[in-house]
């Protein structure tokens with residue numbers, strides 16, 4: 001499990017030679033078959049060997065052993081229902097090997113350096129959004145938190161509050177009413193159910209005030225959910241992101257699957273909104289799109305948010321003296337020194353953006369961003 005403390009500890013780790021940091025996207029929704037991500041790993045291993053060669057024979061031996069160990073770990077299998085990204089940190093020379101299983105996807109990449117490369121983990125932790133799920137029907141309310149892919153139930157908060165305020169009694173089962181006496185019984189039952197629902201709405205408010213979430217998902221019979229939503233405090237109501245047609249008695253795993261779908265939809269909407277802002281920004285000068293203008297903006301430190309189409313990679317040039325990045329070489333247009341050809345200038349751009357404390361958003365399957373050149377940036381000025 002990722003935590004800020006864990007990342008800090010990793011970042012502080014030093015090795016006697018070099019550390020291999022390897023990130024592998026194993027998200028089941030994009031790589032349904034094992035062969036899909038194993039092929040990606042092959043690429044990373046080749047890349048890692050090349051990078052290690054620059055550090056001398058001792059480092060290269062250590063990295064080769066790291067890569068073997070990573071390959072063996074991946075082939076031996078892991079629980080893909082909960083793990084969508086893997087991060088490996090290894091230094092065989094020091095007999096050190098660590099795996100971080102991420103419940104959120106990570107981009108593929110390999111870095112060989114003297115310290116562990118933890119920035120992708122940091123951005124996973126910064127970008128994740130917290131959800132709560134409240135299921136209601138006439139008899140009960142249940143509350144879950146969904147964070148970093150993990151679902152935990154906290155239904156006891158309703159019970160604890162009920163004991164503290166015994167006025168809200170449990171609702172009767174309520175048979176279909178007949179005649180005026182039956183109608184009175186039904187009315188009484190509805191009143192109790194309504195009071196219980198109000199109580200649950202108040203407790204939900206208190207609980208989410210105590211530990212806020214970004215989004216709230218509701219579930220249960222439609223008419224109860226509508227009533228419950230109307231009873232929620234506006235501060236909470238505006239966080240309602242979806243209403244699920246699942247019973248309030250649903251099994252935890254069904255709730256988790258539903259929450260995963262909502263989370264994916266929220267991510268898609270968020271990405272689409274950013275691409276829209278980029279498209280508008282290109283028109284008004286608040287944004288740039290396409291490789292060359294985006295790299296220039298990065299070099300000029302004007303980037304606020306970098307948007308990259310997931311999987312976009314292309315050759316380019318990097319200047320060792322002034323850090324200029326550009327699509328064309330080999331003479332640096334800024335300082336006239338000779339530049340290095342890099343096999344993926346997009347990755348260099350992402351690194352540069354993160355190093356400059358810019359936000360980076362990888363965007364999946366956006367035809368709009370593809371049309372804009374697969375990369376773009378919203379500018380600070």
Ligand SMILES: [Zn+2]
Nearest residue numbers: 319322332335
């Ligand atoms: Zn230069």
